[in-house]
Amino acid sequence: MNRTFWYLIALLLSFCVDSFGFTKYVTHNLNxxxxxxxxxxxxxxxxxxxxVTIEEDCKCLWVPVEYNGYVGFVSTKYLSRNPVSHHFKSNISKRSKYKTPYRVNSNRVRFYTNVYGNCVQSPTxxxxxxxxxxxxxRDGTYSFSQNRRGTCSHHGGVARWF
Structure with missing residues (x-):
């Protein structure tokens, strides 16, 4: 019951939060x-x-993006507010040697700006x-907090520090 409750809460919140963010379009095949x-x-x-959806429309050189289960960074100089007409296939296989050993289990990774002004991944x-x-x-998510204050506060608290 407890697990189902938290799943439903997370699902409800994902619908609420999905309305935020900025849609950008990739202008070239982008690493x-x-x-x-x-x-x-x-x-x-x-x-x-x-x-792609970015959390903040900033004048940053790099922004965090979630794409196809991967979480990483893209250069903003290859993002546009306007749709791009042509789609091209990637030359790099998804099974390249650079693939990470873990995959995101959620539908969307979120980010927030912390007290230091850094863009930080939300617990995932x-x-x-x-x-x-x-x-x-404690709810099984991993936090990327850069400050211990408030870490995992909406996720049952900290089970273990790394």
């Missing part, structure tokens, strides 16, 4: 990178013309501990 820099390894390629369910996780919440 989804593990870290926000051009030297970070490529998780996958987002095809030209794909619509993964099949195993992802790189960068700072805590395991």
């Amino acid at each position: 989804l990178r593990y870290e926000p820099n051009a030297h970070s390894y490529v998780l996958t390629v987002i095809p030209k013309g794909t619509a 369910t993964y099949s195993s501990k992802p790189v960068g996780a700072t805590a395991l919440c």
